[in-house]
Every structure is written in structure tokens, then in C-alpha cells.
Amino acid sequence: MRPIERDLxxxxxxxxxxxxxxxxxxxxxxxxFGQVEGRLVSIPLPQLELPKIVYGEPLxxxxxxxxxxxxxxxxxxxxxxxxxxxxEFLDLMGEAxxxxxxxxKGEGEVTEEAFRxxxxxxxxxxxLRHVRRTLKESLKRALITGxxxxxxxxxxxxxxxxxxxxxxxxxxxxxxxxxxxALDVSGSMREEELRLVKTLSFWIxxxxxxxxxxxxxxxLLHDAEAWExxxxxxxxxxxxxxxxxxxxxxxxxxxxxxxxxxxxxxxxYHFSDGENWQGDTPVALEALRRLLPTLALYGYAQVQGPYGxxxxxxxxxxxxxxxxxxxxxEVRGKEDLPLALRRLLGG
Amino acid sequence: xxxxxxxxxxxxxxxxxxxxxxxxxxxxxxxxxxxMAMLAAYGGFxxxxxxxxxxxxxxxxxxxxxxxxxxxxxxVVNTQPVRAYLLKGNTLLAQKLVMAHVYAHADFFQNNLAxxxxxxxxxxxxxxxxxxxxxxxxxxxxxxxxEFLDLALSLxxLIDPQALYIQRQVEPQEEKxxxxxxxxxxxxxxxxxxxxxxxxxEEGASPTPLPPRPTRDILGFLARHAPxxxxxKGILEIIREESLYYVPQAATKILNEGWATYWHTxxxxxxxxxxxxxxxxxxxxxxxxxxxLNPYRLGYLLLKExxxxxxxxxxxxxxxxxxxxERLTYERPTGEGLKKLFQVRTIHTDLGFLDSFLTPEFALRxxxxxxxxxxxxxxxxxxxxxxxxxxxxxxxxxVDANYGNRGELLLEHAYEGVGLDLKKTKAVLENLHRxxxxxxxxxxxxxxxxxxxxxxx
Numbered sequence: 001m002r003p004i005e006r007d008l009x010x011x012x013x014x015x016x017x018x019x020x021x022x023x024x025x026x027x028x029x030x031x032x033f034g035q036v037e038g039r040l041v042s043i044p045l046p047q048l049e050l051p052k053i054v055y056g057e058p059l060x061x062x063x064x065x066x067x068x069x070x071x072x073x074x075x076x077x078x079x080x081x082x083x084x085x086x087x088e089f090l091d092l093m094g095e096a097x098x099x100x101x102x103x104x105k106g107e108g109e110v111t112e113e114a115f116r117x118x119x120x121x122x123x124x125x126x127x128l129r130h131v132r133r134t135l136k137e138s139l140k141r142a143l144i145t146g147x148x149x150x151x152x153x154x155x156x157x158x159x160x161x162x163x164x165x166x167x168x169x170x171x172x173x174x175x176x177x178x179x180x181x182a183l184d185v186s187g188s189m190r191e192e193e194l195r196l197v198k199t200l201s202f203w204i205x206x207x208x209x210x211x212x213x214x215x216x217x218x219x220l221l222h223d224a225e226a227w228e229x230x231x232x233x234x235x236x237x238x239x240x241x242x243x244x245x246x247x248x249x250x251x252x253x254x255x256x257x258x259x260x261x262x263x264x265x266x267x268x269y270h271f272s273d274g275e276n277w278q279g280d281t282p283v284a285l286e287a288l289r290r291l292l293p294t295l296a297l298y299g300y301a302q303v304q305g306p307y308g309x310x311x312x313x314x315x316x317x318x319x320x321x322x323x324x325x326x327x328x329x330e331v332r333g334k335e336d337l338p339l340a341l342r343r344l345l346g347g
Numbered sequence: 348x349x350x351x352x353x354x355x356x357x358x359x360x361x362x363x364x365x366x367x368x369x370x371x372x373x374x375x376x377x378x379x380x381x382x383m384a385m386l387a388a389y390g391g392f393x394x395x396x397x398x399x400x401x402x403x404x405x406x407x408x409x410x411x412x413x414x415x416x417x418x419x420x421x422x423v424v425n426t427q428p429v430r431a432y433l434l435k436g437n438t439l440l441a442q443k444l445v446m447a448h449v450y451a452h453a454d455f456f457q458n459n460l461a462x463x464x465x466x467x468x469x470x471x472x473x474x475x476x477x478x479x480x481x482x483x484x485x486x487x488x489x490x491x492x493x494e495f496l497d498l499a500l501s502l503x504x505l506i507d508p509q510a511l512y513i514q515r516q517v518e519p520q521e522e523k524x525x526x527x528x529x530x531x532x533x534x535x536x537x538x539x540x541x542x543x544x545x546x547x548x549e550e551g552a553s554p555t556p557l558p559p560r561p562t563r564d565i566l567g568f569l570a571r572h573a574p575x576x577x578x579x580k581g582i583l584e585i586i587r588e589e590s591l592y593y594v595p596q597a598a599t600k601i602l603n604e605g606w607a608t609y610w611h612t613x614x615x616x617x618x619x620x621x622x623x624x625x626x627x628x629x630x631x632x633x634x635x636x637x638x639x640l641n642p643y644r645l646g647y648l649l650l651k652e653x654x655x656x657x658x659x660x661x662x663x664x665x666x667x668x669x670x671x672x673e674r675l676t677y678e679r680p681t682g683e684g685l686k687k688l689f690q691v692r693t694i695h696t697d698l699g700f701l702d703s704f705l706t707p708e709f710a711l712r713x714x715x716x717x718x719x720x721x722x723x724x725x726x727x728x729x730x731x732x733x734x735x736x737x738x739x740x741x742x743x744x745x746v747d748a749n750y751g752n753r754g755e756l757l758l759e760h761a762y763e764g765v766g767l768d769l770k771k772t773k774a775v776l777e778n779l780h781r782x783x784x785x786x787x788x789x790x791x792x793x794x795x796x797x798x799x800x801x802x803x804x
Contacts, residue, residue, distance in 0.1 A: 008402035052775060
């Protein structure tokens with residue numbers, strides 16, 4: 001290995017260590033949230049700078065020499081920025097936060113076709129002629145017709161013996177997933193709680209996507225009724241009326257019908273302050289009993305606002321606590337995020 | 348190297364020599380972008396001690412090239428012979444331009460006074476340093492050596508830029524006991540181990556102050572006096588030596604690039620075929636783009652100005668006495684331009700060069716300043732000179748190594764109206780404290796108030 005590669009490896013190792021060390025901090029860094037689709041994640045690493053005694057204020061240029069691209073002279077330098085592939089970044093975060101690996105449930109739907117020269121045809125361009133198979137055919141024919149003489153094993157292929165490599169589209173099974181987020185907008189979800197929801201759903205999405213590159217996302221809101229919205233609308237603060245958690249579950253059930261269990265790993269996440277209408281809890285639990293076996297995970301996050309103590313988390317745990325696929329947790333503030341995230345992903 | 352290129356190298360060399368440049372042999376080598384990025388990260392040398400900082404720089408250069416954001420056309424290393432790397436895949440004309448440019452750099456290295464005390468076998472030095480650090484890593488663990496390097500590198504700029512000049516005159520055997528072997532400073536503790544570790548109490552009681560005079564050579568002082576293991580002292584020496592090696596290059600960037608640009612233009616222009624003229628103009632325009640403080644542009648224009656003025660006799664007391672308006676038309680042809688240029692190349696660093704020749708006339712003509720701003724000229728010039736002083740780093744001296752009679756360090760920042768970056772400065776003081784083992788203080792000015800920053804107390 002060339003020395004510079006050794007230095008580069010060491011640098012990358014340090015960057016990885018830094019990401020893991022600061023995983024909790026990255027968790028709430030909203031400027032990352034835009035990068036879901038991007039391939040690279042930029043990570044400013046002031047810690048990696050070798051500090052020096054330098055001037056605090058940028059030195060005055062003097063003499064109209066300013067303008068863009070001022071560099072190359074003097075100290076200062078740049079804050080080191082490391083760029084990591086999104087996948088690598090996620091894996092490091094996953095490692096640091098001990099996020100569980102997600103396993104695909106069934107086969108997944110047949111989706112992609114790989115184009116490979118894996119079959120043999122009788123016609124084709126000369127360049128793709130398959131010599132061994134052609135001679136094999138020739139040999140077969142010679143044996144059948146009795147022309148073959150072991151003492152003089154000369155094979156002369158005829159037109160009908162010619163064989164060619166041919167492409168074949170080969171279906172490849174691809175695990176896919178759908179994730180449905182439901183948000184309770186009744187009463188007390190404020191900016192701050194909404195931010196927690198946003199953070200959680202961002203990382204949940206990324207982590208599921210890490211395991212199922214083919215991921216569809218759906219969003220719905222509810223108070224006493226549920227309705228589907230776009231991703232942007234999902235995160236807009238608002239207030240509504242009373243609460244029926246069941247409304248979301250029933251709508252989710254409806255939506256998930258277009259994602260058959262056999263082909264999709266189905267994830268359903270539900271954020272609420274847990275204050276459900278008294279009479280509704282049994283209905284909601286009943287709906288969940290039906291839904292749970294068909295889901296990869298049902299994640300329920302009870303986000304505590306400053307007022308009120310929701311009950312649903314307790315009711316849920318009491319009724320379905322033993323069921324597989326139930327991931328319920330409480331989030332009171334930023335410091336709960338790492339654990340909540342792990343729980344919601346089934347860890 | 349390609350045959351055609353080699354022929355051109357020879358031809359350009361002869362022209363450069365005929366024009367009066369003088370330089371040691373120059374070895375050209377064509378390298379690909381990755382290797383160029385590696386060399387740039389390593390400051391021009393293929394072998395450096397292991398450190399992640401080089402990896403980070405390498406990545407930056409490599410990506411910059413990959414995304415088409417910039418390329419390094421050439422890299423010259425001040426050694427004997429001079430080594431110059433050309434970027435493979437450049438057009439023949441670009442390579443010719445670069446080679447002519449490189450010969451002028453080689454001339455500058457050889458003749459400019461700032462480079463006089465610089466060792467010419469730096470390849471060997473760097474390789475020694477690399478193997479010293481590698482051995483230390485084997486013996487004491489890669490991580491602990493790396494940690495120490497991180498510490499030491501944060502003190503990289505705490506050197507005395509003049510140290511190399513001073514050392515040669517003042518370093519008689521004062522401190523050295525008889526029977527000592529002369530070796531590289533960082534090997535000294537191994538070859539000539541101190542008879543006894545110096546005792547703090549004794550040092551505290553010593554009648555002569557330490558250091559005897561305030562010194563800017565803080566790295567050198569620490570290498571001699573800090574309570575460190577020999578390999579740690581060795582590393583401080585290495586960082587110091589390598590830092591000193593790059594001092595003249597930083598101090599002459601504008602003049603050196605201006606000089607090289609002046610000469611590649613002068614050497615190459617008469618040789619251009621009509622087809623090449625356009626490409627040359629394009630390259631030249633890129634090089635001299637008025638972007639920020641472009642050392643190529645400023646250096647080149649100012650040298651042309653000097654040549655022009657001395658050709659026309661626009662110097663001397665008689666000329667200086669004229670009012671600005673008359674100076675612009677004054678003429679007393681002498682043809683001394685080129686002679687003056689060679690003198691400037693020999694004696695100046697950027698600071699003296701700009702101080703002497705950056706006049707209001709020049710600034711006006713090159714539109715560095717607008718006529719309305721002319722009254723501010725002196726101030727603006729001062730700001731520029733300040734930026735170039737000490738490579739733009741604050742000047743810090745070690746005043747007392749036994750501050751308060753407690754063996755603490757007292758440093759002093761020569762404040763000139765611009766404050767320090769407090770966060771970084773404190774981090775450096777922490778590092779110093781870890782090295783010195785006792786509290787460390789820095790006297791500076793924070794928001795108009797004299798302040799003592801401290802670490803470890």
C-alpha cells in the first residue's frame with residue numbers, strides 16, 4: 001500500500017469514529033434531513049481540525065484585492081468536511097445507536113430483470129458463437145448418424161449444429177417494503193413534539209430504506225377522523241378536534257390493502273399523545289389485533305406534551321404487549337430519541 | 348518523459364540561461380492526477396511521516412480534480428536537483444509554459460536570499476523524519492505517537508522564521524558538553540543522552556532567566572526543555588524543521604510566482620506558432636485572473652511595473668520629489684529595468700517587495716484602488732502588508748518559562764489591533780499545557796483589554 005493510502009485510510013477511520021462518537025448529535029441535526037435522497041452526506045468535523053493560534057477576525061484585504069476565490073495565502077484554512085456515502089453513514093449510525101437489522105419477511109415481489117447471456121440459441125451473430133456447445137451438438141449428431149470414428153475424431157459442424165450465446169432476461173426477486181406514518185393532530189402536538197416526530201420518522205424511513213431499497217411511503221393524519229396527506233403536509237403544525245386512534249388504524253388497513261402482505265414488508269408507525277376517547281380504545285385494539293399479524297412492525301410512539309398524560313401506551317401494552325411485531329415506546333424529549341428509535345425498529 | 352517534451356525542456360533551459368537565469372539541474376517528471384494529488388498533500392515530497400492530515404488533504408485534491416474544480420498544473424520542489432512534476436495529459440503548449448515557469452522558480456530558489464539557509468537535500472531529511480516517526484510508532488504504539496503528532500502540529504506555527512539564519516551564527520558549543528557527537532537534533536537525545544534528567548528545583552533556582560531573551564522559537568524551546576520522552580522531543584524537532592523549510596516559500600509567494608510568470612512569458616512568447624498563440628492567451632488569462640489576492644497576477648504586474656519604471660528612469664530622489672501627476676509622464680531612459688528585476692529577485696521577500704514598489708500610481712493604473720479611495724491608500728496598503736507578515740499568523744513570543752517562579756510558561760502575543768481566535772487559541776494552550784506539564788499563560792488583548800489566557804491553572 002502506498003503511504004498516502006495508509007494516511008487516507010487512517011483519516012477515514014477517524015471520520016468513522018467521529019460519526020459514531022457523535023451519533024446522538026447527528027440524530028437531531030435537521031440539515032441532514034434534506035439528504036435522504038442524496039448519495040453523499042457532508043459532515044463538518046471541527047474536531048478534526050488541528051487548532052492553531054490564528055487571528056479571530058478575517059484579516060482585511062486592503063487595496064481592492066478582495067472578491068471571490070480569495071485563498072492560498074495566509075492561514076485560516078477550512079473546517080475539514082468529510083463526505084460519506086449515505087449507506088456507510090447509516091451503517092455507522094446504526095452501529096452506534098445499536099439499531100436492529102431488519103429482515104425481509106417473505107420473498108418479496110418480482111421486480112427487476114437482469115439481462116445476461118445465460119442461454120443458448122440456434123441463431124445469432126458469429127461473434128457470440130458458442131464453440132463448445134456447437135462441437136457438442138456436432139458430436140451428438142455424429143454419434144447418432146454413426147459418422148463418429150474414435151480413431152479419427154474429426155468433427156465438422158454443420159449449419160444445424162451451430163449454437164450461440166443468447167441473452168435471457170432473468171427475473172430477480174427484490175424485497176420491498178411500504179411504510180405508513182400516522183400522526184395524531186388532535187390537541188397538544190406542538191412545534192417541539194412535532195420535531196421529535198419528524199426526527200423519528202426521518203430516521204425510520206432511512207433505516208427501512210437501507211434494508212429495502214424499494215420503499216413506498218404513505219402519510220396520514222387524524223383527529224376523530226383520518227385522512228391521507230402528502231409528506232410535506234404531514235409535518236405542518238396544526239390542531240384538530242377530538243381523538244380516535246382507531247380512525248387511523250382503519251384507514252391504514254384500507255390503504256395497506258394495495259400492498260399485499262405476500263409481496264410487501266409492511267410497516268405502520270403511529271405518533272400520538274395517547275389521549276384517546278374512552279370508548280375508542282377497544283375499537284383501536286380490535287383493529288390492531290387484525291392488523292398486527294400482517295405487519296412487519298407496528299410502531300407506536302407516545303409523544304408526551306407538557307400537558308396531559310395519555311393512556312393508550314399502557315392500554316396497548318396491557319392488551320398486546322406479548323405480540324410479536326409490536327414496538328411501543330414513549331418519547332418525552334430529545335434525550336429519549338436514540339432509545340425510542342431502537343425500540344421502534346424492533347430492537 | 349516523452350522525447351518531444353525532453354527536447355523542449357532542453358531548448359527552454361538554454362533560453363533561460365541565455366537570458367541570465369541561473370539554476371541547478373531540473374528533473375522533470377510527468378505524473379497522473381492521483382500522484383499529483385499525493386505529492387501536493389505531502390508538500391512536494393513522496394515520503395512523509397504517517398499522519399491522517401495528509402490523507403485528508405490528498406482526498407481534497409483528488410476530489411477537486413475529479414469534479415473538475417481545479418487542477419494542479421505543476422509542482423516544484425526546492426531541492427538540489429530541483430524536482431518538478433508536470434500533470435500528465437496536458438497539452439504540449441501547457442507543458443512548455445510550465446517548464447519555462449519552473450526554470451524561473453529554480454532560479455528563484457537558488458538566488459533569493461530567503462532561501463539561502465534552507466537545506467537542499469530535503470528529500471533525505473523528510474525520509475529520515477518519516478522513518479523516525481515510523482520507528483517511534485513501532486516502539487510506542489501508533490495511536491500514542493499520532494496523538495502526540497496532533498498536539499505538536501497544533502504548534503507548527505510557533506517558530507521563529509529567522510531561526511535558520513540565527514542558528515548558524517550563534518550556535519557555538521555553548522550548551523554542548525565535551526565529547527558530544529554532532530547529529531541531527533532529534534537524534535541527539537539518543538546519541539548523547541543527558542547525564543541526568545534536569546531537576547525542576549534546580550532549574551527554578553537558576554540565576555539566568557529561561558529563556559535568556561524572549562523567543563519566538565517556542566517549538567525549539569520545548570524540544571530542548573519540556574519534560575518529554577526523547578522520541579517526543581524528536582517529533583517536536585521534526586515539526587519545527589519542516590515548518591522552517593516552508594517559511595521562505597510562504598514569504599515569497601507573490602514575488603516567486605510573479606518572477607516565474609514574467610519569465611515564462613518572456614521565454615515562450617517569441618517561440619509561439621500562430622496556432623499556439625490563442626491557447627497561450629487562454630492559459631495566461633486563467634493564470635492572471637483578477638480573483639482575490641492572486642499572487643501570479645499581483646507579482647507579475649508589479650514586476651512589469653518595476654521593469655518599466657527602471658527602464659524609463661522613474662526612480663531616485665529627483666523622481667520621488669515630483670507630484671503624482673508629473674510622475675506619470677516623467678521619462679529619463681536608462682534601460683536598467685532588467686538589472687533592477689534581478690536585484691529585486693535576489694533581495695526581497697513579498698513584504699519588502701510590496702512595501703517598496705506598491706505605489707499609488709500602480710494601484711490606480713491596475714485598478715486596485717479607485718480614485719475616490721486614493722486618500723485611503725496608505726491604510727489599505729498597510730492592511731495588505733499586515734496580511735503578509737509572518738504568513739498571516741499572529742506573532743507570539745515565549746517570555747518566561749518560570750513564570751511566577753512556579754515553572755509556568757508565559758507567552759506574549761504582539762498585539763497589533765487584531766484579536767486572536769479565542770477558541771482555537773485556548774485549544775492550543777491546552778495542548779501546550781499537556782506538553783509542558785505546568786500551567787501555561789498567554790498575554791494578549793481581547794476586545795481592547797489586556798488579558799491573560801491560561802490553561803491548566
